[in-house]
Amino acid sequence: MQDSQIIRTEYSDVMKKSYIDYAMSVIIAxxxxxxxxxxxxxxxxxxYDMYELGIRYDRPYRKCARIVGDTMGKYHPHGDSSIYExxxxxxxxxxxxxxLVDGHGNFGSIEGDGAAAMRYTEARLEKLTQxxxxxDLDKDIVDFMPNFDETEKEPSVLPVRIPNLLVNGAEGIAVGMATSIPTHNLGEVIDxxxxYMKNDEISTKQLMRYIKGPDFPTGGIVINKDDLADIYETGTGKIKLRGKVEVEELKGGRQRxxxxxxPYTMIGAGIGKFLNDVVALVESKKTSDITDISNQSSxxxxxxxxxxxxxxxxxxxxxMLYKKTRLEDTFGVNMLAVADGRPETMGLKKIIEHHVDFQxxxxxxxxxxxxxKEQDKKEIxxxxxxxxxxxxxxxEILRGSQSVKDAKECLTKGVTENIKFKSGIxxxxxxxxRFTERQATAILEMRLYRLIGLEIEALMQEHEETLKNIARYEDILNNYDSMAEVIVEDLDKIKAEYGRKRRTVIENGEEAVYEEHKIEEQDVIFLMDRFGYARTIDVSTYERNKDAADTENKVVIACKNTGKICLFTNTGKMHQIKVLDLPFGKFRDKGVPVDNVSNFDSTGEDAVYLCDAEQMRYAKLLFATRQGMIKKVEGTEFQVAKRTIAATKLQAGDEVVTVQVITDNQNVVLQTREGYFLRFAADEVSEKKKGAIGVRGIRLKKKDELEHAYLFEEGTETKVTYGEKEVSLNRLKMAKRDGNGTKTRG
Known part of the structure; x- marks a missing residue:
């Protein structure tokens, strides 16, 4: 049995090293x-896989599933979805x-539609990519490294001849860092x-004479031109973007x-959200100028x-659209990339410097x-x-030789021992x-037709061409200016073939200022029927239809149109409804479900009390729960901005039975399902915070539960029905809180 050795290491050190290794792997790889x-x-x-498979721009498209599978199997051992995306x-x-890829089939849309499955779509390389x-991958231009299982070789970097990091931008979230680089115009970047190649002392500001700013494929307008110099200097900042809005004149003096x-940031789900935001502006009465909105994009x-x-x-x-929707948005810039094997945030000049060094x-x-190659050709x-x-x-040597080896030795070293010659000369x-090894091989492989006069002449011309090429290549390699000239010439050709006009406008836009039409405050009546549909009507309409309104609706509240309605539920929550979010109109108009204008969920909650938020400021609320817990809470605790809060704390399995406005000179009567009634003074109810459970109001028998809590003024006749019996609350015996109550038979 082998001796096992236990290496003791500090746990935190192991975790630290493992996490750093993981983080660097995500960042770099x-x-x-x-x-x-x-x-x-x-x-x-x-x-590279598409290049290896021969899926060139001038050849037929191939299924994306083939490309993804091949890439995953050879070079990228991660999920197929990440490769396809x-x-x-x-x-x-x-x-x-x-x-960079020429897609054939459904590759998604600007509105956020996803691409079809990879088994349906096809692709090939774009001419630019190829x-x-x-x-120049065949010219030993970049280093190749083993793939993950060392069965293939892959390039460590592609020999890209344009600053692709700027042209196509980048987005990526690593561990503890993220990159966000906007796209730029190819022609401007090349210029x-x-x-920079003419003057490497050039400043970022001078470079911006050529690169005006980002050039997004969606166009749009950059409105903070003056901030760009600092963004390109540091590599970080915020670009403010706006969509382009045109005004079309219609018949009858109307416009649209x-x-x-x-904005580039709006592509995808942002377009649908913009449409919804515009509709919300209309519904919330922020504007009454919009009659319709439609997406006619194609x-x-x-x-x-x-x-x-x-x-x-x-x-x-x-x-208003710029202020209240994503038609004006911010693009956060963080020009982070891997340089010399480590992540680095770079300014515009630094990126171009790295690109030129690479070129x-x-x-x-x-x-x-x-x-x-030319030197080898010259030798032959x-x-x-x-x-x-x-x-x-x-x-004569070839005819007198016994083997190829003998002939080759004679041609390269002058060895004649094993060869028969016709004469001593x-x-x-x-x-x-004294031919070289390579020359001797070429001579032995030479075909007889090469001895024709014209062929010999062609060989001489070819030799002259080779000498010219050698001189040119040596000049390029030994002379900085000559190499720079070749690179610039190449860039000019790329610009001439692939360059296109700028799409994004760069300017210093004025701050979008709009006057919000103030809503005139007025008294309205909130109505909610038994189905949970709510609306508002003006006070005069209510007065004319008072009997019908009170009969047909479960809740009737007088409030301001600029106020809020508080809705308390059996689950202990309070939801707020903006009165402006409710339809205002005629008495017989249909309302909207309160679910649509608040976080209330009618499928999982029951409304136990609704009131005007402003009136609650001066009141105290009584909470009573199924398990007999009660408390008083100051109404000011519910004056909050949030749409939903926890109005009370509940014990396991408990729920709120009632919420009511309570005053100290009232009496409280708690009634259980089994018919126990307990009457006590309102000032015996403890005042608590909304986050408290409260105190016990009545001692419940086994399997009994609180069903109602009634409030009435001392000395007033108040009757309720329990079962088939009428109970006069004011005739019940006055007791103390936390008693058993008196049994009443229904």
Whole structure:
């Protein structure tokens, strides 16, 4: 049996090291892009896999399921959904400045619709991706590393020739950090790179002559131009974005607002939320100028139409949309990326600096590879030219050789022992031959047609071309200016082919100011029927229909239209309803369920008491529960801004039976299900906070429970019905709280 060794380690040290390892793994290998190619590992691996599978821009589309499966099996051993989501985003033109994948099928929409399942969709590389991202992989231009199981090789970075981190931006949440980089215009970014290459002392402010600011695929307007210099200097800040609103004139002097561009932050569910927010503004009476809203967006672009009343204040309404909805939004910038193997927040200049260094590294490796190929070619060409001059001798050597080995030794080292020559002169000449190994192999593999005069001439011209290439490549490798010229020339070609006009407007917009139409305060009557439908009517309408209103409705409360109604439930909660949220109109108009205008849930709660929030300020409330607990609470405790609060604390299995306004000169009568009545003075009810359970009001028999709590003034005749019997509360014997009560037969 082997001796086992226990290594004792401080638990906190193990946890610390493990968590740091995990965090760095997430940061470097999953969530953050590399500053050099602007890609996260999942994006890089997906694009490389498509390249390896030969799914080029000029070839047929292939099923996304094939791409995802191959990527997962070879390079990215994580969930297929994460790979497919990355693939989908790279194909969505409303998320990326330049799409990297050409998607075929349903790849989702700007309104938040998800892409179809990967078994239905197809994809292939975009021309830009193939030429600018993957173009020189065959030239030993980047390092390759083993994949997760060391059965394949994958590039550690793609040889991207544009600053993709700026062009396509990035979003990612790591551990303890997150990246959020806006998209930019390809042409502007290329111009900035060229400017930096001409003068690496250039300032961020000078770079911004070329890069005006972000250029989002959804367009829109950046309204804090003056803040951009600081954002690009530090790499962090907030960009204020607005949608583009146009005014269309209609017949009869009416107008309508048409939103043709939205803030980048609104894509997805934000569009639906914007529509709901506009509807909410109308329903809450914030504006009465909007008559209809419709989303007429299509593949051609965004078109959200807001119909207006005649004579509407268009400017004020537009400003209200900016203030109250996500039509004006903030894009938080944090230009965090992996640089030299560690996460770093970088300004604009730093990102461009890293990109240019990477381009020189790529160019150096590319032209070293090309130079080596040309030098190898030159060596072979010189050997073939020399061989053509002594072709008769070479033929004699080949005919006199017993093996390829003997012929090769003669060509490379002048060894003639094992070869038969026709003459001694030939033998002497053969002994002087000193071809290189590579030249000798080329001579032995040379075909006879190469001896034709024209072919020899072509070989000479090819040799001259090779010498020119070698001189050019050596100049590029040895001269900074020559290499910079090649890189700039390449960038100009990319800009000419793929550049496009800016979509986002950059300006210093004025603060959106709108005058909120103040609602005139008036007295109204709140009505709620037995089905929980509530509405408000004016006082004069109520007076004319008082009998019908009192008969047909469960709750009738006089209140202000600017106030709130408090709704207490059996579960011990209090929900608030804004009176303005309720429909106001004619007596016979239908109301709305209180569920729709508050957090009240009629399927799981019962309303036990409703009152006007303002009137409650001067009152005290009596709470009584099923298990016989009672308390008094100051009404001011319920003067809160929250829509829902806990109005009282309940014991397990208990619920609120009643909530009522109570005064000290009243009497309290508690009645149980079994018919026990207990009468005592109201001042015996302890005053507690809303978070308290309260005190025991009546001692309950086994399986009995409190059913009602009645309040009445001393000396007044008050009758209630229990079973089939009428009970006069004022004739009940006065007792003390926490008694057993008197049994009454129903």
């Amino acid at each position: 999953r969530a953050l892009p590399d500053v050099r190619d602007g890609l996260k590992p999942v994006q890089r691996r997906t694009l 990355a693939l989908v985003v790279m194909a969505q033109d409303f998320k990326k400045g330049m799409t 030429e600018v991202f993957l173009g 900035a790179v060229k400017a 607002l048409v939103i043709t561009e939205i 593949k051609e672009g965004i078109r959200i139409v807001i119909e207006l009343k005649k004579g509407a204040d268009v400017e004020n309404l537009t400003n 020189f590294e790529l160019a150096t490796r590319k032209y070293q590879t090309l130079l080596k 060409q010189e050997g073939l030219i020399k061989a053509c001059d002594v072709i008769d001798l070479i033929i 030939s033998k002497k000449m053969a002994a002087m031959l």
